[in-house]
Amino acid sequence: MRFRSTRPEAALHPAPAVPETMDAVVLDEPGAAETLRVDQVAVPTPVLSEVLVRVVAAGVNPIDAKTRAGRGMSSAIDSWPAVLGLDVSGVVVRAPFDAHPFPAGTEVYGMAAVPRTPGTYAEYVVVPTLSLARKPVSLSHVEAAGVPVAALTAWGIVVETALAHQGQRILIHAGSGGVGHFAVQFAAYFGAHVIATGSPRNLDWLRELGAAEVVDYTSTRFEDVVGTVDVVIDLIGNVSDDTGTRSLDVLRPGGLLIEVPTGAWPGFREAAAARGIRSTDFKTIPDGGALATIGRLLDSGAVRVYIERVFDLDEAGQAHAAIERGHTRGKVVLRVSDD
Incomplete structure (x- = not known):
């Protein structure tokens, strides 16, 4: 006998018809931002625990641009x-079974399993159930699309790795970026004394997000003013002005360096160990449970997401160019379809 869900969503939102093809931004081979183009491709088919989602908005992340250029996840x-x-x-359009936690019609946000499956720069995407959460009710889809990768990265760094707590001193480089603006808020929420580096236009904003101290990196060398810290969250590395190496000068013995950008400082482990400092890299875990917790913080107003610019799907190349220019406040998002 076929099980019939008692969830109200299942009755109110029967699974809609799904086309066989869709518009998607495609990449024929690694290349420059302008090589991204819109084409018709097959709508992906969900299997096992995967959910088929009609995409309303898709966040754009530095890892996307790195992958497009032949770095990042390109080799996979x-x-x-x-x-x-x-x-x-x-919005979910197909769920694995009737009583699934996210039945058809549920508004969700989360992370696709790129490059194992096609990504979110498309009208439809398949997403593992455990990588999803219900969209925060207080956010639009455009706002929610700017959350998952950046917020889960910040959560993993600040809460699960640095174990942010009252009395701890945490220095966050690039505090106004996608990951950085969440990291500042999470660290402050859990009671840490947050010091954030940023450009002049972002200093007041960083204070609003919860930074107790801010440093204008264009005019001041942070190691001259911040004193000793327990944790450095390095979202820059040594690609510019040896930010990573200089961070070792402010960490206490036994402190923790969290080096986030892939390949930005290949020798950080050895350099930290030589100074008696702990260190680790970091990779984002697409944890729907953590994302649900973050959603509650967003709905409560304790945390907020900032979207600097929204592009249409056919402007994905321009979105990548904006990301690669750097100095983005918060997030860049692609608008894919209507709510």
Whole structure:
């Protein structure tokens, strides 16, 4: 006998018809931002625990641009053309079974399993159930699409790795970026004394987010003013002005350096160990449970997401160019369809 869900969503939102093809931003091979183009591709088919989501908005992340350029996750792409994009906010159109936690019609946000499956720069995407959460009710889809990768990265760094707590001193480099603006808020929420580096236009904003101290990196060398800290969250590395190496000068013995950008400072482990400092890199875990917790913080107003710019799907190349220019406040998002 077929089980019938008692969830009200299942009755109110029967699974809609799904087309066989869709618009998607495709990449034929690694290249420059302008090589991204819109084409018709097959709508992906969900299997096992995967959910099919109609994409309303897709976040754009630095890892997307790195992958497009032949770095990042590019080596794991096994067929071309490829569809990029990790962040999604949208509406479930197919669930694995009737009583699934996210039945058809549920508004969700989360992370796709790119490049194992096609990404979110498309009208539809398949997403593992455990990588999803219900969209915060206080956020639009555009706002919600800016959350998953950046907020889960910040949560993993600040809460699960640094164990942010009252009395702890945490220095966050690039505090106004996508990951950084969440990291500042999470660290402050859990009681840490937050010191954030940023450009002049972002200093007051960083204070609003919860930074107790701010440093204008364009005019001041942070090691001259911040004193000793327990944790450095390095979102820059040594790609510019040896930020990573200089961070060792402010960490206490036994302190923790969290080096986030892949390849930005290959020798950080050895350099930290030589100074008696602990260190680790970090990779984002697409944890729907953590994302649900973050959603509650967003709905309560304790944390907020900032979207600097929204592009249409066919402007994905321009979005990547904006990311690569750097100095973005908060997040860049692609608008894919209507709510």
